[in-house]
Amino acid sequence: MPNKPKAFDIVRAHIEERILDGSLDIGDTLAAERELATEFGVSRGAVREAIRALEAQGVVESSVGAGATGGTRIIRARTRALTRLLRLHVALAGGRLREVVELRVALERSSATLAAASVTPEALETMRTLLAEMRGEGVDIETFNRLDTDFHVAIARAADNTLVTDLTIAVRESLRAPILVAEQGLSSGEYADFRGMLCEQHEGIFAALEAGDGEDAAQRIETHIRAAYSALPAMKTASE
The missing domain is CATH 1.10.10.10 (Winged helix-like DNA-binding domain superfamily/Winged helix DNA-binding domain)
Structure with a gap:
C-alpha cells in the first residue's frame, strides 16, 4: 500500500x-x-x-x-537553486566528480559557441577587465579563483540563452571550492606555472570570442578545462 x-x-x-x-x-x-x-x-x-x-x-x-x-x-531564482543542488552533489560525488567535469565541458562548449555569436562590446569589456586583473601583481590564490570563476560566468552570461547560462554558472560555482582547495595544494612554483597557463588560455578564449569564432572558442574552452583539471593533482585524483 x-x-x-x-x-x-x-x-x-x-x-x-x-x-x-x-x-x-x-x-x-x-x-x-x-x-x-x-x-x-x-x-x-x-x-x-x-x-x-x-x-x-x-x-x-x-x-x-x-x-x-x-x-x-x-520568482525565478534558477541559478541559485541549481548551484545549491550541484554544490551538494560535488561534495558527495567522490569518484564521480569526473561526471561533473564532463557536464561542465559540455555546457561551456555550448555557452562559448553561443557567446561568440551574440557577445556585446560591454560583455567583452567585462572579460577584458577580468583578464587584466588576473594578470595583476599580488593577486592571491583566492582572489584569482574568484576572478577565474567570474570570467567563465561572464562568458555564460554573454551566451544569451538563460537555461544554458544558469546551468553553466551553477556548475562552475559548484566547483569553485574544490578547485580552490586543489590550487592551495600546489607549491608556489607549481601555482605560478598553473596561473600563467590559465591566463594564456583565457586570453585565447577571449580572442576567439572577440573574433566571433564559436568553433574555436568552444575547442579552446574544452582544452582549457581539461588542462586545468589535469594540472591539479587533487582534482585529478577525485575524478578517477
Missing part, C-alpha cells in the same frame, strides 16, 4: 502544478497561509514547510509586510 503523502507535500505539489499549467507565473502572489491551510485542510505549519521547500527550489520568495510588499511571490 503506497505511503500517504505528507501534508506539506500536498500543498507543494498543488503549487508546483499551478506553475506548470500556467495558472501561476513570475510575480504572482500566493494566497495567504491561512487560506491555503483551509483550502487543503492542513495546518499553517504544513503550508510554511511547503513554502520553505519551494524557496529552496528557487521558485518562490517570501517577504514580511502588508499589501503588495508582503506575502509569497513566484
